Amino acid sequence: xxxxxxxxxxxxxxxxDLDLPQHVLxxxxxRFTQIKPMKRGGGRRYYRPQDIDLxxxxxxxxxxxxxxxxxVQKLLRENGNQFVMAIGNGNLAAIEASMPQVxxxxxxxxxxxxxxxxxxxxxxxxxxxxxxxxxxxxATDGEPNSCGDGNKQVTTDYQxxxxxxxxxxxxxxxxxxxxxxxxxxxxxxxLQQLANxxxxxxxxxxxxxxxxxPDQLAASLMSLVGxxxxxxxxxxxxxxxxxxxxxxxxxxxxxxxxxxxxGWKLVDTSHIExxxxxxxxxxxxxxxxxxxxxxxxxxxxx
Numbered sequence: 585x586x587x588x589x590x591x592x593x594x595x596x597x598x599x600x601d602l603d604l605p606q607h608v609l610x611x612x613x614x615r616f617t618q619i620k621p622m623k624r625g626g627g628r629r630y631y632r633p634q635d636i637d638l639x640x641x642x643x644x645x646x647x648x649x650x651x652x653x654x655x656v657q658k659l660l661r662e663n664g665n666q667f668v669m670a671i672g673n674g675n676l677a678a679i680e681a682s683m684p685q686v687x688x689x690x691x692x693x694x695x696x697x698x699x700x701x702x703x704x705x706x707x708x709x710x711x712x713x714x715x716x717x718x719x720x721x722x723a724t725d726g727e728p729n730s731c732g733d734g735n736k737q738v739t740t741d742y743q744x745x746x747x748x749x750x751x752x753x754x755x756x757x758x759x760x761x762x763x764x765x766x767x768x769x770x771x772x773x774x775l776q777q778l779a780n781x782x783x784x785x786x787x788x789x790x791x792x793x794x795x796x797x798p799d800q801l802a803a804s805l806m807s808l809v810g811x812x813x814x815x816x817x818x819x820x821x822x823x824x825x826x827x828x829x830x831x832x833x834x835x836x837x838x839x840x841x842x843x844x845x846x847g848w849k850l851v852d853t854s855h856i857e858x859x860x861x862x863x864x865x866x867x868x869x870x871x872x873x874x875x876x877x878x879x880x881x882x883x884x885x886x
């Protein structure tokens with residue numbers, strides 16, 4: 585029997601409706617104090633419609649938007665329950681009403697925007713072999729400035745962007761910069777400075793991407809995404825280097841040759857890397873699958 589929309593729901597009903605394990609719902613109560621289901625005899629939980637909308641919003645931000653728990657906690661503190669509930673129930677009008685009314689071309693708060701990204705989307709652990717590098721792409725078309733004071737005065741200020749890039753780099757993020765403006769002089773130098781700060785591995789010679797057309801912009805984005813994905817792949821075990829080439833590696837079903845320029849090689853006991861054209865093909869086709877198989881004598885699973 586279908587319940588009325590305003591009816592209370594048990595934890596099992598909410599778990600089924602939102603495709604969430606019950607233990608996750610209980611855990612979220614310990615991390616988000618705003619989730620307060622009614623509790624009756626025996627500790628049974630009963631969720632009201634507003635509780636469910638809030639959980640839907642939290643679920644969306646964590647699972648679909650890539651927020652961390654701390655990021656959602658901050659979102660709740662700064663925007664309130666109603667904002668996250670509106671996300672949960674798809675109430676676009678309520679979401680728009682809670683956002684500042686800014687017209688295109690008015691402000692470019694680059695520093696504040698980067699701060700938010702580094703605080704909410706970047707884990708402090710930085711890149712690792714499992715998750716890969718944490719990449720931020722800054723595409724900007726105007727000089728960084730504030731959102732104006734009480735008199736609506738907008739002032740150019742480079743320092744917040746510099747401070748934000750330094751924060752992101754400290755947390756392990758790599759930030760690439762794309763200029764969508766006809767930058768010159770001090771502004772161009774500032775963007776180059778951000779590019780260098782965001783990619784310390786370039787040792788002061790990071791690329792500032794300056795596409796002249798939509799096609800060049802698309803090519804720049806593809807090259808950055810490809811570099812983020814990379815061609816080095818972690819195995820779920822260890823391979824005997826002396827027997828590595830007895831294994832089989834395929835790219836989207838096509839066999840690759842071991843230790844050849846356009847094939848693959850064993851980097852270390854836990855990683856293989858595609859080479860040459862095989863690597864280029866993988867980076868240009870993100871839905872392609874790589875499969876590696878080794879015999880029991882050559883391979884030891886984790």
